[in-house]
Amino acid sequence: MNEQMPSAKIPPEGLADLSIRRPIFITCIVALMLVVGVFAMKRLGVDLFPEVNFPVIYVATPYPGAGPAEIETLVTKPIEDEVSTLSGLKRVRSISQEGSSVVIAEFTLETDIKFAEQQVRDRVSGVKRKLPLDIKESTIRRIDPADQPILILALKANLPTYKLFDMANEVIRPQLEQVSKVGLVEVVGGRKREVELLLDREKLKHFEVSATQVALRLSGAGENIPAGKVDLEKKELVFRTLGQFKTIKDIESTVVNFYGSEVPVTVRDVGTVVDSLTDEISRTYINGEKSLFLFAYRQSGANTLEVVDGLKTRIKRINSEIKHLPGSAELSVVRDGGRWIRNNVEDVQDSILMGVILAVAVVFLFLANTRSTIITGLALPNSLIGAFIVMAAFGFTINIMTLLALSLSVGLLIDDAIVVRENIFRHIVMGKSPEIAARTGTKEVRLAVIATSFCVIAVFGPVGFLKGMVGQFFKQFGLTICFAMTISLFDALTIAPMLSAYFAGVASKRNTFNLWDRSIGKILSGFGHFQEWLKNVYGTVLQYTLQKPLRILGASFLIFLGSSAMVVKVPRTFLPTSDSGEFSLSVDLPPGTNLEAMNEFAFKTDKIVRANPEVELTALTVGGRDGSPNVAESYIRLVPQEKRKLNTSEFKEKLRRQFKEFAFANPKVKDYDAIGGGHRPFSLNIIGFDQKELEKTTSEILAKLKTHPGLKDVDSNYRAGKPEFQIIPDKPRMEALGVSTALLGLELRTQVEGTTAAKFREEGKEYDIRVRINNNSRDLKKDFNKIYVPNINNNIIRLTDVASSVETEGPAKINRLDRARYIQISGDIAPGAGLGNIMNDVKKIFDTEIKLPAGMQYAYMGQAENFIELAENMTVAFGFGVLFIFIVLASLYESFVTPFTIMLALPLAVCGSFFALFITSQSLNIFSMIGTFMLLGVATKNSILLVDYANHLVKEGKDRSTALMIAGQTRLRPILMTTMALIAGTLPVALGLNEASRQRVSMGIAIIGGLISSTLLTLIVVPAAYSYIDRFRVWSKIKLKKLVEVK
Structure with missing residues (x-):
């Protein structure tokens, strides 16, 4: 005799009964959510990524005429000593160069930046007595390492140099700074x-x-x-x-x-x-013509797109004014920081829309019923738009992470409604009235729907509270999914049963289509027959599975081991490469090179770049912003993607080949880094106190890394002395x-x-x-x-x-980190290589080939440092995700054993995602990690549907095999529907149809690969494991009962 299965206790009248009894009340709630959601959406700021607060304080102290060594001893060290004792300090970096000292204090993310700034001001004020008497006043300000100008402008005119500068500084700059939310406009180049x-x-x-x-x-x-x-008397005289x-x-x-x-x-x-x-310290050119640059920065928290649009409107007005002035001046946009944001945001919005259409099409394809499709599809707008209400309440912005959360949620949000509506539809087909079918069908799957939604929330909820930079980055993503899933659960248990009771009508036969022509009818009818055939085939497979469960479990274990072996072959990195169509190229000549010689060389290299048909614009700056005359950097913008055959990475490789003859000038290409703190993807610091030992060791490591196939443009920031x-x-x-x-x-x-x-x-x-x-x-x-x-x-x-x-x-320059000197080795990642793999190789070099002298160490910065933090955080998040899923399932089913059956889908899903990444040559990066992590919450959905119904049938008195056969064949359609809806919602992301979306392709592939593997294997492995695990559950319960009786 079968032991009765555990089941959660549900109150007599749930949300479904309430919604059927009071439809107008529920309709008013939904209408209110939609109105308020649209209002909230219009008021949210727009940016590329969530605003990550970097508590960094910058202290710049000019000391004209002093050399780097003198600056280090007299200025940098005293300031470092004072600042280094502050609480909450993460690290102190400094640069001592000719004429100035720069000390950068980085605090932990939990530090109050305003309090930290005041502390630094107090310490610098106190150390003044130790500094040279003729030193200039220190400049102290907060900085964001990831901050970049949102607009770079070029001013050209047939005017003397100083008049051009005066026009930029006194006429144009004040007008641009009047634009709402513009924080600063900086003039670069020219002479006063x-x-x-x-x-x-x-x-x-x-x-x-x-x-x-x-x-x-x-x-x-x-x-x-x-x-x-x-x-x-009655007046004051001055x-x-x-x-x-x-x-x-x-x-x-x-x-x-x-x-x-x-x-x-x-x-x-x-x-x-x-x-x-004034002395000429730099020269600036736009497409080879002499000009001035203006860098426009937004205020913290401002909507980037709004500020950019406001600046462009003002630029039109300025151009209409200055064209009448002597010199035929013209102000043009060199780099639009809002373009990439707009492209990404619009791409994800398109992905959401396409995902919604595809997901609804899947529902119609399976149910072949217009009203059922409408009822199911109505869950999406309310869940998506309703999420904006909570986003606004929490101060979120519309950015890539929040929009990706909504995009990936499309399949999840419709899943609950699919399960409820499909089960109601099945009861209507059985001949029940719509109202009875709505009540019975919803009650039957209510626990499964709650369990699946809670599993997703249990996975993503903790993600929103991870620490560090990665935690801030993921916070809005994880919580946005939780918001949308909560609203989706409410919709599934209210809107779907209410509309099913009053709007569903009588289930039509599959071959009757009033609103569709014969061709559509034939497709739906054919797909219906295919479903029946598939159900029969699955019945045969399931029967074999229940007869030979050990073979199935053994084969699945071998598949798991084989897929796990591919993990090491998948390249690991922090951010995947993007085809943004813009990057920078820098060159430098030996210290001591004057500006004239540097200008001649840089102009020659700029001419080579501009000769390429893929290049639309170059903006060249000769001379460093710190006054170094021997460096030059060029911003390069490529023509639109449709007008060139090479993507950005391929063109950079072409440029590297063209610049091989200039290897002596250390040519380096660098992408614009949004969240890496301005560092190149690979940044390795060698830290020590002995300068000669530091130079010698760094030289050995640099020689090794220059031959590494995974790195490009490897260089160090050390230069021979002037x-x-x-x-x-x-x-x-x-x-x-x-x-x-x-x-x-x-x-x-x-x-x-x-x-x-x-x-x-x-x-x-x-x-x-x-x-x-x-x-x-x-x-x-x-x-x-x-x-x-x-x-x-x-x-x-x-x-x-x-x-x-x-x-x-x-x-030429002295760099210090935490009061020790350091030299940084940096490079770009070669196509197909992984940052994590390179870091493993570096560890092997230090372990086996190059032993660091006593007192010397190495550390990563930028993307490499973020990658370490990402790996640590995601490991913790995976562990907690699995734990919370178990807790949710154990609580709902009142069993410590049943969750193990359901959670068998997790390793199968993760293996499928790694296999998909491997065969498509994608990397494991921040986006594909999000996809893999998402599978934790998604993969259990199918298992829950299967196990929950099997439990229900066993409770009614059927034996395990019969219950599993009925549950498998009955739940096959909703399992396939939810899986295909999820795949349909993710497909636009995986296809990567334009330059903005290609960076996120790996995420879509990881999700789809995991969904396919977990669905196919869940339908077979879970029934095979169920019989063994459930026997153990019954046996353990009997043993426990006997033990209690004995006591």
């Missing part, structure tokens, strides 16, 4: 006007005055100084001393000293005042002659770099007045014997009397 006082070395010597003294006197003579205010220079003559007539204590020495006597431009002419003070002689190191250094810096001594005002504009030696005398090496420096009494002393010189090489 300045007034230069070029000193004559011989005249300085003749009049016994130093360059420092001239700058100091000029500073004192050219200032407007407020004197204060007084109250006079006093000001106006000394600011208004003409060049004012500057020339300024007295800087008295020769022989009697004769006044003016600026005109020691130098020449010229109307000049030629340096060092002045070595003779301390005893200096003290004897009254010369301090500060006076000596300041004098030499004023002569070469120059000092901004005052301001020159003309037509309401202010320009810097820079004091420096004339151009022919700035070579300190050549003029070393002719240089004089001041002592504390302002007398000039020959430099050779207090110092000597030496020629050497100084480091």
